[in-house]
Amino acid sequence: MSLRTAVAHRNLLYLLTLKELRTRYRKSILGWAWSLLNPLSQMMIFSVIFLYVFKAEPPVGEKSGLEVFPLYFLSGLLPFQFFQISVTAAIGSVQGGASLIKKVAFPHEQLVLSIVFAQLITAGIELAVLAVAFLIFGHMVLPWLIPMLMLMALVTLFTTGVALFLSAANVFFHDINYLWGIGAQILFYSSPIIYVTSIIEVDALRTAINLGPTGAFVQASQNILYDGIWPSFARWTQVALYSVSVFAFGAWAFNRMSPRFAEEL
């Protein structure tokens, strides 16, 4: 791709993302209100469950002094859900763009990127709703949104890498879709989202969870939003290393496979 077409196709990425967002709530009465209602309802459901059903012992926010389990849960869930939903939606995107790929020459990765970006906007709305909830509970979260955006940039990189690789592989093996369903569950439960790492008694397991890629950014997110502290330098490095290397691998694999899309689809 020459620079000229690359510049022209930046516009395509913008329009494809817009298409994703515009068509998402078509034919629904509440339309865009859903993007607010979804996180709100989720927040309420988990508040009821963690406050009255499981009665989980809330961790104490290191600096914020918060002791609200639903907020802890949502702090970790936000980046993970962005990651998981993006990848789930992106896996079929190359397959879904078959008619386009077979008839028009354009950078195929735009199909994947547009989905990740559209999800990123959804995550932004969720973050805003969550920030309001923190404010209601008396934690001044607003300055912490800046490191949170930095973290989300890295998570986006990581997500894009996974999405690129899996969506390309899915063209050749349709099981990827189902494998990912299992993979996503393993990643969810191996990340400290509905629990706190300190309750794990087996040292090896705790270490594994700390080293896991999703566990890393989930804990960084909890540090920033719930604890109100900067994640350690080691944590930042870990997240950055995962993100950059996964992105590089995903982009490389996608570029290797994409010339064959038109004939394989």
Place this chain on the structure above:
Amino acid sequence: MSDAVGSAGEIALRVDSVTKSFRIHSERANSLKQFIASGGRNRYEEFLALQDVSLDVQVGEAVGIIGHNGSGKSTLLKCMAKILTPESGTITVNKRMAALLELGAGFHPELSGRDNVFLNAAILGMARKEIADRFDEIVAFSGLEQFIDSPVKTYSSGMYVRLAFAVAINVDPDMLLIDEILAVGDISFQQKCMEKFVQFRNEGRTLVLVTHDSGSVRHFCDRAIWLDHGQIRASGPPADVIDEYNEVMLNADRAEDGSMRRGDGPVRVTGVEVLVGGVDAPSVRTGDDVVFRIRFEADKPVEQPVFALKIATLAGVEVTAPSTRDAGDVPDTVAGVGHVDLRVDALPLLPGPHVLHTEVTGWGRTHVFDHLQNARSFDVHAGDSPETDGLVTFRPSWTWTGDGVSQRRSTP
């Protein structure tokens, strides 16, 4: 490739020894289970779609690529359009290129016409500002001003392709790749499309057309390239290449009963004669009394066979296609060897090369016993009509009326 007409000598597109093969999977491992069960190997056969194809297209040239189904012409076009990647060889594109392989690829039914114009133009590689600048032109060309803010799912299929074509043609490329001349919309819109293509050519832009319709290549192109089994068989002036192509296609099929002859019936046309004064003539004159004699043989009796004879210009325009059923002259049965004559008094065809196609069908005209494309060709030479334009003469007469009309002078 010295036979290019009107070229500036600059190369717009260079295809350099391109080879492309496809894998034909006998058992495609679409799941990991199959993939692992087959030992990590997909079993497939290689099919060579293009073998070492090289060609240059010069700036301002209109090149038509012809060939039978499966000759690799669409694969070549897709490689040129960078949709497919060849195994070996290179394709260099020096001009801004747009490929019209399918109209409206990427239209989203839920989005409005306006949004789809922007999206589709972006897919075709236009920048946002360019699209905005051309938006009014695109909409005007499609003639869909009233509907542009409705979702395209409410469009008729005609409206859909009109909008898609309007976007595609307004991408304003220096070089256009077309898969089949697009016959879309109503007559007036087709006229607009044709004008746009002609304008495009006259502006000195480059055109590559892939088609099985040799007529449009003859009309439209400076050069024809004949692709046969993935290799270039001939390249040169359209008339020469197409004649050779037609001849080979016809002979090959006479020999092995292939695609030019189809039909399953016991009746077969064995030959067509063009008789003037009882003598088979390679050429006739306008105004001659001509008998077209269709010779046939039938292995077993056939009930109510309908014979039809189609006369077309060499460029592919059908002039007439009378049948024995139209004339109410169908025998109850036909068997053995025989012929049927079609008599035309004072032949109204104007000078030019013509071809004959024959067809024998059942009474319903849906069951084809024997269809013979290009059964033979014949020339019409100037005869008793001074007319030159058009296909036929109606032997008309002119009458002048008006106070200021002077005495008419007879022209030589």
